[in-house]
Amino acid sequence: MNELIKADASYRQWITEIGRRFKQSQIKAAMKVNDEMLRFYWLLGRDISEHHFEALYGSGFYNKLSEDLQKELPDVKSFSTTNLRYMSRFYELYPDAGNVPQVVATSSTMKLSPSWGPFGDGKIVQRLRTICKGQKGHILMFYHASPVAGIKVLEPRISNDGIPLIYFSSKRENTLVYLSNAIEKFSGYVHEGKWQKWGPYGFTKDKILVLQEYYPNALQETYEGVSAYVYCVDDAADVTASSTIPFAFTADQPQKVSACEYIPDAYAAILQAADEGKIKIARYEELSEKMLAWIRNTMTREYAKEDVQGDYRLFIEAKFPFVLQKQ
Secondary structure, three states: OOHHHHOOOHHHHHHHHHHHHHHHHHHHHHHHHOOHHHHHHHHHHHHHHOOHHHHHOOOOOOHHHHHHHHHHOOOOOOOOOHHHHHHHHHHHHHHOOOOOHHHHHHHOOOOOOOOOOOOOOOOOOOOHHHOOOOOOOOOOEEEEEEOOOOOEEEEEEEEOOOOOEEEOOHHEEEEEEHHHHHHHHOOOOOOOOOOOOOOOOOOOOOOEEEEOOOOOOHHHHHHHHOEEEEEEEOOOOOOOOOOOOOOOEEEOOOEOEEEEEEOOHHHHHHHHHHHHOOEEEEEEEHHOOOHHHHHHHHHHHOOOOOOHHHHHHHHHHHHHHHHHOOO
């Protein structure tokens, strides 16, 4: 991984650009209190997120980035691996706060630790860490939904990717899709074989999750009356960011649970998240003809696969009866 980064000219250019921006922000910060430095950290978090560096270079990316930035700016002490993760999380929490005035204002009365580092930016980093703290006091929380109660350690399971993984999101609302399994809800017993999520979703250009119905009344049938749990793992988790799904992460090793939220009704939780604008719902009746044609083609191909057996096969026949017409 390190050799790959060293050979990446765009990465080296980015490191140099970070150094230049940092020095400019220091000068502006002297005249504009700490707002400019907070903005610098937001921009660095944006770079990390938008360039998908972690997905490109693996889980050791933050360690390597920390080393390179400390070589580029040897007198600066705020580029630790942990702080860099805070910066990335800061951007994910406030992706539209390009000028960060509201964020700065909300943190202005927070208790700050004594300044550290030759440029006195320790207070700003401490502010950043405070802003990013979750309600439970954790930083960089990763969320995982499950219908199973009492989980203390999350274990990797084989899913659509074909390898054992644990799936997370850094946004709680994005995990709600996994609170119920449509196949199990339909059949009434635990689904056997490869797990199929059957909560189709996509994202808007603003990276808001859109939960889609592939057949009439799919959401209510799948989620209503289902109680489940959202488990949390803190920033110590060894996770890898997805290069294709916003705010998504995976882990291939067991992860210790740090907190758990009980969801009494999954459908009500989804409707609440939609009402709050955190996710969107695309009802079957609202789908375009192009999307409906895509569903027909996709499910016809899915049904034709040799490994589609048992309850999953019965589920497809019941919810997408047009597949039988192709036989």
